[in-house]
Amino acid sequence: MTNTAMDSSAAPLYPIREVSRLTGVNSVTLRAWERRYGLIRPQRTPKGHRLYGRDDIERVERILQWLNRGVPVSQVRELIEQPEAVETPAPQMGDWASQRQHLIQAVESLDTGRLEVLFNQSLSLYPVSLCIAELWQPVVSQLEERWGDQFGATLQRRVLESFLRTRIGTRVYHTNQVSNAGEILVARLPDDSSGFWAMLMGLAASAAGYRVQLIDGDMPLSELPLATERLGIKALLLASSHAERSDVIRRQLPRLAEQSEVPVCLVGPVARIRATDFENTPVAILGEDMGQALSRMRSVIDAAANPVAPMR
Known part of the structure; x- marks a missing residue:
């Protein structure tokens, strides 16, 4: 497995270390967001390695936007899964x-x-x-x-x-x-x-x-x-x-x-x-x-x- 994008059908897929490089979020945190909060859902290779699409990377960037606005990680999923047509409410004060x-x-x-x-x-x-x-x-x-x-x-x-x-x-x-x-x-x-x-x-x-x-x-x-x-x-x-x-x-x-x-x-x-x-x-x-x-x-x-x- 390399750091370059991987092709699956027409869309490129990226290994976790490449997603970490692109977004600045380390792999431990990406795995925690997946396991504990269901914030991202990467695909898996037959050997169990995570592969992320462009939609996943954009989702990570949206997660970061909410975290930077002070929203606790436990509340982010509800916000990012709202329909695009619905106006997103202002976040409450985070738990910092x-x-x-x-x-x-x-x-x-x-x-x-x-x-x-x-x-x-x-x-x-x-x-x-x-x-x-x-x-x-x-x-x-x-x-x-x-x-x-x-x-x-x-x-x-x-x-x-x-x-x-x-x-x-x-x-x-x-x-x-x-x-x-x-x-x-x-x-x-x-x-x-x-x-x-x-x-x-x-x-x-x-x-x-x-x-x-x-x-x-x-x-x-x-x-x-x-x-x-x-x-x-x-x-x-x-x-x-x-x-x-x-x-x-x-x-x-x-x-x-x-x-x-x-x-x-x-x-x-x-x-x-x-x-x-x-x-x-x-x-x-x-x-x-x-x-x-x-x-x-x-x-x-x-x-x-x-x-x-x-x-x-």
Whole structure:
């Protein structure tokens, strides 16, 4: 079986990995939508392999439209199966607020079993990009605002950090084994001891098809050019939820970008807080929204690979 469309009668059929590539929905989620909710009904080969037609792909795109509008996955089937002539009602508020509250409660109670369930459930039912935007990124931001000097905050932070490092690291490792895309290096800046933004960005980039080298420990900025050279990296992404020290922002990062053979990009709250500090520098500001950051990163990588020849 190949990644190209397969002919069955007159209409082409696609294997699940090709549908995943075309729609951005991973194969685990596609299977969950089929088994648990009956949202899609692919054909099967004699050996049981799923084959999807163009109608199935369009249906997946409609499902994504409803999910992006906040409709819980359990309510999508009723909406997409309405006759086309019937005006589709506005969706009710989705269950993201409820999921965020459950996740925060699990962290605050140090309930790693519940964390495991919520992590696996969210990533099996929704695209990774949507999970990050609607669940994990807002929860991390809320928790970091709450923690401050609160008693027990350090313990909560370290438990969540350890949990995400293990789960995200495992997902990134397995995705790297089957990805043929360019490799990027994701690391955290010095003041961001937890590395939540670097880990979430690594997960988002991995789900988008990149091979990811995720470094969530302390890493001297001066050694990153060596890392990009030895590892064959296409871009270097640096993340932080902090403003970072002035010497890092105004001297070390611009110097790193000047010395690096690949684009040096900044993502996370630091990119919003310090955006003006990087005007007229080679550091690429990707922003705080990870979906937009990935799109901007792709443009930065393409521009670096195909520089415009100077006018003579």
